[in-house]
Amino acid sequence: MADLQLVNMTKRYDDFVAVDDVSLAIEDGEFVTLLGPSGCGKTTILRTIAGFLRPDAGALYIGGRLATDIPANKRRTAMCFQSYALFPHMSVRENIRFGLRMQKLPADEQERRLSEAVDMVGLHGLESRRPAQLSGGQQQRVSLARAVATHPDILLFDEPLSNLDAKLREHVRVEIKELQRRLRTTSLYVTHDQAEALMISDRIVVMNAGRIEQIGDPETIYRRPSNSFVADFIGVANVIEGQPVASENGATVLETEIGRLSLSAADRVGADAVLVSWRPEEMVIFRDGMENRIDGVVRQSIFMGNLLDLFIEVKGRTIRAQMTGEARVTAGEPIALSVPRDRIHPLG
Ligand SMILES: Nc1ncnc2c1ncn2[C@@H]1O[C@H](COP(=O)(O)OP(=O)(O)OP(=O)(O)O)[C@@H](O)[C@H]1O
Ligand SMILES: [Mg+2]
Structure with missing residues (x-):
């Protein structure tokens, strides 16, 4: 040993x-x-x-x-x-x-x-x-x-x-x-x-x-x-650049190409642009009262048995989402998604 x-x-x-x-x-x-x-x-x-x-x-x-x-x-x-x-x-x-x-x-x-x-x-x-x-x-x-x-x-x-x-x-x-x-x-x-x-x-x-x-x-x-x-490299990640524009009750609001995103990492974000990432499985179908709404169009919906693997076009970018197989999502349709702020992780 x-x-x-x-x-x-x-x-x-x-x-x-x-x-x-x-x-x-x-x-x-x-x-x-x-x-x-x-x-x-x-x-x-x-x-x-x-x-x-x-x-x-x-x-x-x-x-x-x-x-x-x-x-x-x-x-x-x-x-x-x-x-x-x-x-x-x-x-x-x-x-x-x-x-x-x-x-x-x-x-x-x-x-x-x-x-x-x-x-x-x-x-x-x-x-x-x-x-x-x-x-x-x-x-x-x-x-x-x-x-x-x-x-x-x-x-x-x-x-x-x-x-x-x-x-x-x-x-x-x-x-x-x-x-x-x-x-x-x-x-x-x-x-x-x-x-x-x-x-x-x-x-x-x-x-x-x-x-x-x-x-x-x-x-x-x-x-x-x-x-x-x-x-x-580790699996699939959504990575996007954002410019901090406001601080609201402990959260930082980023302006990104796909819209405004709040993240709960105010202490780690200064005035400079930051890269943030989140995993496809952190995304959910948007419902009233949720934050970080992301609107797009489903380009591909792939049935994987235990989950649906979605490729969603948002303002010319592809955002990946994965949800359980019960979700009904069809290619070509508009979709509104949300990602909770505590799932968005600033990259160092
Ligand atoms: N004997 C050698 N002479 C010259 N270059 C070499 C030699 N052995 C390895 N290399 C180079 O060194 C680099 C690292 O090689 P290495 O075999 O350690 O990679 P690896 O991470 O194990 O890759 P893989 O996943 O393909 O096995 C590669 O670019 C390879 O081409
Ligand atoms: Mg090797």
Whole structure:
């Protein structure tokens, strides 16, 4: 068990800065996710922690020890890859045992760890098969068992679920989370799937172009994105600029392209224009007595089973709204919506 610290870490490939002055502290036993678009440096960070890459600047500490100069095989980290990276000619048993042999553990300890790992991921009866004789989900579990069997201080996951179908992805995700809860192994998990990050993480690190945009628990990241990149990357957000024009009983009134909006964040808003955001599911059909009326025309109404996903044109802009499936909304019709002031969040 160990905590993990990156201090001002930079990694370049020739002139290209892939990881740009990143600092991050992960507590012992914590499950942290790196979330960001393709190419933002997620895998580079994992490989640097595992010791496959050397940072150009900055330091890495594992369990309080400077690890930057410790060779990969001495770091006590284990990685699960997107491709599973199983040895095709080896059986499940041999694949899992591989890391234990590398650690030169006594045979009886290898045997004990092997059966413990097989137990943990539910691979009983499949120990003699080769990877080609397993489904994708089963191969993923072998990869997980192989990582866990070595009792690493740090578990690193690089998009381990991206080759699985939606149903299986959900299933294995729950298994990974459950396993990590039991083992309490410090984990760093990479994904570009925001829903996955929200579900699985203690904290999320949102990255963009080699830099950290925001670190926070899932609810904070979702409800209080610190800028428009985060608001936009995590699900769907309405983002609009407003000019403060008045202060009324503790609220600030913004003049925006889609009309006047009151927000309950008077203390955080000065005289300058601000960006504000809110989530589509915060919008409701306008009724008398409500504030922040927004009038528009429904351009698309998409039935999603449990909700309706609406694209609404308001003065040439598209506003997104989501409501429960009972709402009756038809494309082409005018609509009046409202968003409560306490759901409108100023972006920093
Ligand atoms: N060996 C390399 N040589 C040169 N550039 C590289 C190398 N490896 C990665 N890069 C570049 O560094 C950037 C970060 O790559 P990285 O693999 O860390 O991204 P990522 O966030 O994991 O993306 P993805 O979600 O697509 O896996 C990318 O722009 C990539 O093209
Ligand atoms: Mg990657």
